[in-house]
Amino acid sequence: MRAPVLAALALLTVGTLVAGNSDPLADRVAGKPVRCIDIQWNGGPEIVDSQTILYRESGKRIWKTGPVGECASLRPLDTVIxxxxxxxxxxxxxxxxxxxxxxxxxxxxxxxxxxPFDKVK
Structure with missing residues (x-):
């Protein structure tokens, strides 16, 4: 088991998917899922809905994840710890x-x- 370096890191989410806004993954292509991402190079998290969390690595790449199973408390504009x-x-x-x-x-x-979701060239 990995030892915790930071016990908890609170990150304020900013919900960008509100009525009238487009899907941030619409012009992107999904890659192969990975087990881990480097948090030093990612902005976020951004809660989209109860099953989707986005981390923005750069203007080119967005990482999509979500909860294992149900996570009823996951709502846009909430703070993720x-x-x-x-x-x-x-x-x-x-x-x-x-x-x-x-x-x-x-x-x-x-x-x-x-x-990973990357912009189409």
Whole structure:
């Protein structure tokens, strides 16, 4: 088991998928899912819906993940609290959320694999 370097890292999400906005993955092609991503080069997380979380690596690449199973507390504009082990975020790493105006975090959820989405050339 990996030892935690940071016990919890709170990242404020910014929901960009609101009525009238386009899908941020619409002009991108999915690559092969990976187990871990380097968090130092990624912005995010951005909660899209109860099954989708995006991390933006650059203008070219967006990583898509979501919870393993159901994570009822996952909603756009919530804050995600991630338990980080080393410099990577990996499948099965735990996270919780805090809703706007609340101070008590949700129960734990776990990440799925991370799928890269790159812009079409």
């Amino acid at each position: 991630v338990e980080v082990y080393g410099g990577q975020l990996c499948r099965n790493d735990r996270f919780r959320t805090v809703s706007v105006g609340m101070s008590i975090p949700s129960g734990y959820c776990r990440f799925r694999d991370f799928t």
